[in-house]
Amino acid sequence: xxxxxxxxxxxxxxxxxxxxxxxxxxxxxxxxxxxxxxxxxxxxxxxxxxxxxxxxxxxxxxxxxxxxxxxxxxxxxxxxxxxxxxxxxxxxxxxxxxxxxxxxxxxxxxxxxxxxxxxxxxxxxxxxxxxxxxxxxxxxxxxxxxxxxxxxxx
Amino acid sequence: xxxxxxxxxxxxxxxxxxxxxxxxxxxxxxxxxxxxxxxxxxxxxxxxxxxxxxxxxxxxxxxxxxxxxxxxxxxxxxxxxxxxxxxxxxxxxxxxxxxxxxxxxxxxxxxxxxxxxxxxxxxxxxxxxxxxxxxxxxxxxxxxxxxxxxxxxxxxxxxxxxxxxxxxxxxxxxxxxxxxxxxxxxxxxxxxxxxxxxxxxxxxxxxxxxxxxxxxxxxxxxxxxxxxxxxxxxxxxxxxxxxxxxxxxxxxxxxxxxxxxxxxxxxxxxxxxxxxxxxxxxxxxxxxxxxxxxxxxxxxxxxxxxxxxxxxxxxxxxxxxxxxxxxxxxxxxxxxxxxxxxxxxxxxxxxxxxxxxxxxxxxxxxxxxxxxxxxxxxxxxxxxxxxxxxxxxxxxxxxxxxxxxxxxxxxxxxxxxxxxxxxxxxxxxxxxxxxxxxxxxxxxxxxxxxxxxxxxxxxxxxxxxxxxxxx
Numbered sequence: 001x002x003x004x005x006x007x008x009x010x011x012x013x014x015x016x017x018x019x020x021x022x023x024x025x026x027x028x029x030x031x032x033x034x035x036x037x038x039x040x041x042x043x044x045x046x047x048x049x050x051x052x053x054x055x056x057x058x059x060x061x062x063x064x065x066x067x068x069x070x071x072x073x074x075x076x077x078x079x080x081x082x083x084x085x086x087x088x089x090x091x092x093x094x095x096x097x098x099x100x101x102x103x104x105x106x107x108x109x110x111x112x113x114x115x116x117x118x119x120x121x122x123x124x125x126x127x128x129x130x131x132x133x134x135x136x137x138x139x140x141x142x143x144x145x146x147x148x149x150x151x152x153x154x
Numbered sequence: 155x156x157x158x159x160x161x162x163x164x165x166x167x168x169x170x171x172x173x174x175x176x177x178x179x180x181x182x183x184x185x186x187x188x189x190x191x192x193x194x195x196x197x198x199x200x201x202x203x204x205x206x207x208x209x210x211x212x213x214x215x216x217x218x219x220x221x222x223x224x225x226x227x228x229x230x231x232x233x234x235x236x237x238x239x240x241x242x243x244x245x246x247x248x249x250x251x252x253x254x255x256x257x258x259x260x261x262x263x264x265x266x267x268x269x270x271x272x273x274x275x276x277x278x279x280x281x282x283x284x285x286x287x288x289x290x291x292x293x294x295x296x297x298x299x300x301x302x303x304x305x306x307x308x309x310x311x312x313x314x315x316x317x318x319x320x321x322x323x324x325x326x327x328x329x330x331x332x333x334x335x336x337x338x339x340x341x342x343x344x345x346x347x348x349x350x351x352x353x354x355x356x357x358x359x360x361x362x363x364x365x366x367x368x369x370x371x372x373x374x375x376x377x378x379x380x381x382x383x384x385x386x387x388x389x390x391x392x393x394x395x396x397x398x399x400x401x402x403x404x405x406x407x408x409x410x411x412x413x414x415x416x417x418x419x420x421x422x423x424x425x426x427x428x429x430x431x432x433x434x435x436x437x438x439x440x441x442x443x444x445x446x447x448x449x450x451x452x453x454x455x456x457x458x459x460x461x462x463x464x465x466x467x468x469x470x471x472x473x474x475x476x477x478x479x480x481x482x483x484x485x486x487x488x489x490x491x492x493x494x495x496x497x498x499x500x501x502x503x504x505x506x507x508x509x510x511x512x513x514x515x516x517x518x519x520x521x522x523x524x525x526x527x528x529x530x531x532x533x534x535x536x537x538x539x540x541x542x543x544x545x546x547x548x549x550x551x552x553x554x555x556x557x558x559x560x561x562x563x564x565x566x567x568x569x570x571x572x573x574x575x576x577x578x579x580x581x582x583x584x585x586x587x588x589x590x591x592x593x594x595x596x597x598x599x600x601x602x603x604x605x606x607x608x609x610x611x612x613x614x615x616x617x618x619x620x621x622x623x624x625x
Binding site for chain 1: 391
């Protein structure tokens with residue numbers, strides 16, 4: 001079994017010019033963990049997911065790590081309004097500014113062990129691209145769990 | 155005798171006689187080439203400076219300038235012990251959250267007004283830098299600063315700029331505050347912790363205020379934050395920053411004892427390294443009380459990992475390289491040139507003045523351009539040799555005259571580090587952190603603001619040195 005047999009083809013994507021707000025709505029409505037972001041030519045430029053949304057809601061410096069500096073700020077007494085305000089500041093910005101672009105996509109012929117190992121490490125959906133770099137599918141750990149579940153006693 | 159020939163002799167004892175360099179090359183040339191190549195590579199910053207220093211030190215041995223024995227003998231273990239001990243103490247203490255507490259407490263004391271916060275954080279930075287190393291200080295203060303400026307919705311640059319400057323200015327005040335001072339305090343036997351406190355520290359508050367004034371005129375007077383933004387900072391609960399109150403008490407007690415040890419230890423024959431390492435071991439012991447054996451091992455292992463070993467190995471490599479230069483006779487020649495500059499002078503006071511003022515300004519300019527640690531590591535034995543040569547020709551400088559030159563080196567090298575973004579390690583750390591947080595500090599912008607302020611601070615230090623020690 002390979003990645004191609006388990007991936008969801010033709011995944012939902014968003015354009016990089018889509019606003020952060022519309023993208024967050026898409027994530028929430030579909031309970032997606034993340035969504036691939038593509039440019040005008042349809043090439044994938046990265047992913048935007050709930051992890052990034054949370055990052056936009058907390059103080060920016062809390063997500064920066066330089067030389068093991070302390071990133072925990074237990075003394076910050078934020079209300080839900082404070083968190084909303086930070087996220088709201090970026091709400092109308094294009095999502096392309098905030099994509100995670102260091103993801104390593106899978107290939108359709110990648111073996112299942114690689115797929116599962118990568119899911120375990122990234123803890124996120126993983127896009128699948130073909131040899132020409134075109135986005136052809138996406139793998140989530142629900143896809144893997146469903147298949148595993150199918151073969152085990154109910 | 156080089157390592158290869160020593161190996162050929164099947165482990166025969168390695169003697170410490172004059173160098174026998176491979177291929178019959180003059181040891182002076184060999185040591186000089188290794189020195190220039192090593193320092194050149196360090197300046198490019200394309201490779202890790204510790205790796206280059208260790209390679210340079212290794213070449214000094216492999217090519218026969220040093221034996222392993224003389225190389226190790228050239229390492230100043232007082233410096234290494236002091237650095238390591240203080241790094242361990244800071245690694246344990248920072249876990250208590252006390253430094254974040256201080257920063258937040260000081261910001262709230264001024265009702266979260268931007269200029270007040272800048273002044274308070276500058277004071278905290280200067281005081282912490284005098285007690286800890288500058289890199290550690292800025293790593294503790296900069297994240298809180300970025301958080302505060304983000305909450306106030308104001309640009310962080312003036313704050314980061316001030317913290318860079320005041321970490322270097324504050325570090326100038328004590329023997330343990332800045333690597334050049336650690337080197338001077340460790341390598342010059344007559345200089346003690348108290349000497350720094352009584353002879354260098356008094357000028358630091360003056361430099362502090364003089365530096366703060368232009369920062370106010372350029373940025374401070376225009377700083378504004380909305381009441382709503384200030385309220386967000388006032389909502390910070392600084393007590394929540396204290397993660398481990400027992401550890402806080404233990405850390406404060408040990409830090410206090412260590413400072414007492416620095417102040418009163420010297421007359422009892424206690425060198426700073428002994429005090430720092432003993433304090434580190436004591437704090438590790440206290441920190442591990444009540445833990446099970448496995449947790450103790452893990453905790454000590456984790457703390458040891460927080461020691462900046464790269465810096466320690468950098469110092470080790472530098473000591474071997476400078477020791478190689480000394481052994482090959484290069485520093486004698488350099489010192490001779492320093493002494494030649496005083497030809498025609500008969501009064502040792504005039505010689506001291508000329509040396510001190512030259513050393514201060516050369517150190518300041520050099521430290522703004524290159525890393526001040528290798529510069530000072532080379533200057534110390536060179537000046538010691540120069541003093542010896544002056545004594546040989548009957549112009550021995552007295553205690554005060556010699557010390558004036560050492561203070562010139564300290565003030566020039568420490569304050570000079572403020573001249574550019576690459577002048578000191580703390581500057582680069584702040585710039586790196588700012589960039590990762592989306593607030594790039596540009597080299598030329600920093601230079602434009604910092605270099606004139608650096609010149610002003612060195613000018614103030616020059617007047618102080620002249621009035622206090624040279625007339």
